[in-house]
Amino acid sequence: MLIIGSNVGFNKKNQLLGSLKEALSYNANTFMFYTGAPQNTARSEINEELTLEAIKLMKEKAIDYSKIIVHAPYIINICNEEKFNFSVNFLTEELNRCNKLGIKYLVLHPGSHVGLGKEKGINNIIKGLNIVFNNVKEKNNVIILLETMAGKGTEIGSTLEDIKNIIDGVNDKNHLGVCLDTCHLSDAGYDIVNFDLFLEQFDKLIGIDKIGCIHVNDSKNVAASHKDRHENIGFGHIGFQTLLNIIYHKRLENIPKILETPYVEKEFAPYKYEIEMIKNKKFDQNLLEKIKKQI
Numbered sequence: 679m680l681i682i683g684s685n686v687g688f689n690k691k692n693q694l695l696g697s698l699k700e701a702l703s704y705n706a707n708t709f710m711f712y713t714g715a716p717q718n719t720a721r722s723e724i725n726e727e728l729t730l731e732a733i734k735l736m737k738e739k740a741i742d743y744s745k746i747i748v749h750a751p752y753i754i755n756i757c758n759e760e761k762f763n764f765s766v767n768f769l770t771e772e773l774n775r776c777n778k779l780g781i782k783y784l785v786l787h788p789g790s791h792v793g794l795g796k797e798k799g800i801n802n803i804i805k806g807l808n809i810v811f812n813n814v815k816e817k818n819n820v821i822i823l824l825e826t827m828a829g830k831g832t833e834i835g836s837t838l839e840d841i842k843n844i845i846d847g848v849n850d851k852n853h854l855g856v857c858l859d860t861c862h863l864s865d866a867g868y869d870i871v872n873f874d875l876f877l878e879q880f881d882k883l884i885g886i887d888k889i890g891c892i893h894v895n896d897s898k899n900v901a902a903s904h905k906d907r908h909e910n911i912g913f914g915h916i917g918f919q920t921l922l923n924i925i926y927h928k929r930l931e932n933i934p935k936i937l938e939t940p941y942v943e944k945e946f947a948p949y950k951y952e953i954e955m956i957k958n959k960k961f962d963q964n965l966l967e968k969i970k971k972q973i
């Protein structure tokens with residue numbers, strides 16, 4: 679069965695229940711959210727009643743709770759020595775929050791080395807993740823998914839080797855996996871048009887069983903541009919057919935697919951329309967117009 683959703687909001691008042699309702703309004707059967715604003719660390723206390731109510735509604739709607747994703751905020755950078763302690767502490771808290779919410783997957787950007795060099799950067803990530811996992815130890819049911827990155831600036835994680843090197847160094851490998859982002863893979867220079875070849879390469883190096891989530895985004899830029907600017911499904915340089923091949927790939931069937939495509943004119947959420955188009959398996963050239971008019 680296709681498990682597909684998008685990034686949704688998470689507000690103080692309605693929390694998980696609000697996120698779920700937004701996802702349902704897009705006819706999604708999964709979703710991803712930040713536990714607060716992605717750019718800051720202000721986080722509200724998790725309200726257990728709202729969580730329980732959300733879980734009840736998920737059961738009614740036959741939504742598999744274990745496929746729901748949290749994305750860690752961008753300000754976490756365990757790669758950077760200046761922000762190391764802050765990042766380790768915040769990531770530990772984020773893991774605790776996910777455990778409290780009963781969320782299984784937490785997506786994390788590996789980080790940017792900001793001039794330290796790749797090797798030192800990767801060593802810091804390994805060190806940081808080992809501390810974080812040690813902090814939460816037996817109480818942890820959350821798997822951190824390292825996201826593949828576009829290679830903007832000094833980002834680590836734009837090659838599968840980066841990801842593999844991090845996993846190799848972390849002790850608690852059972853709590854570590856990978857999130858593939860189609861825009862980032864293309865921007866990083868991977869040929870995802872021939873996706874079977876890419877998957878084969880991934881499987882040899884890391885193992886398909888490590889993939890916990892796929893971010894499905896088109897890209898505003900050509901392959902290997904290292905830009906990281908997402909585009910609506912079928913309207914970018916990756917294209918509808920390639921994205922469809924990935925979404926419906928037999929070996930990725932049970933993995934949640936999450937859209938992080940841009941709002942149309944910064945105002946209109948595209949997700950309901952994009953999900954419908956993906957389910958129809960037919961590209962609609964007029965989709966952006968429809969979204970603007972909300973018809």
Ligand code: FE
Pocket residue numbers: 749785787825
């Ligand atoms: Fe991300």
Ligand code: FE
Pocket residue numbers: 825859893938
């Ligand atoms: Fe992403």
Ligand code: ZN
Pocket residue numbers: 859861862906907908
């Ligand atoms: Zn991105």
